[in-house]
Amino acid sequence: MKTIASILSVPAISSTRERTRSMFAELDLSVMFAMTCATLATSVSLAMVIYISWHSSGLIAEKLICMLLGVVVVLSAHWLPLAWPLLRGYVRFSACGLWTVAIATVLYGQVTFFIVSQQHAGDLRAASVAVPAAVLDPSSPGASSSLCRRLSSAQGTSDSSSWGNRCIESRG
Secondary structure, three states: OOOHHHHHOOHHHHHHHHHHHHHHHHOOHHHHHHHHHHHHHHHHHHHHHHHHHHHHOOOHHHHHHHHHHHHHHHHHHHHHHHHHHHOOHHHHHHHHHHHHHHHHHHHHHHHHHHHHHHHHHHHHHHHHOOOOHHHHOOOOOOEOHHHHHHHHHHHOOOOHHHHHHHEOOOOO
């Protein structure tokens, strides 16, 4: 009895399928695990470079170009070692130098991502903290000079001396 797959299959496709099946049959679990980890690492690096590129640039065109450059650098850093067995002599040496620059760039981007993430997390934590009323009150002893200047400019006076001795003037 013929199946639909055997009726619709083209010989070129079936030979490709057989090669693919034999290729995956030869792979053991450790190679598949390594390929999965490499794919996940590349995906996470791509997501980080896209995120940090989107938040670091100004115009849409700058954002897109920065993202594309980051994607090229990440892919070259992650995939260039796959081509090393095929390269010989000076080309391999040049590829090694290019890979070193790409890895340094990717690491710099990842450090930048973590710094920006920590800054955003700190901003969110700082925004959720309630500020005591004594800090905002210029009549409290030892009010900061910046608070006194802000309040005096809001009232239209030019100096913080109108607040008397309550403001601490910074001496430099």
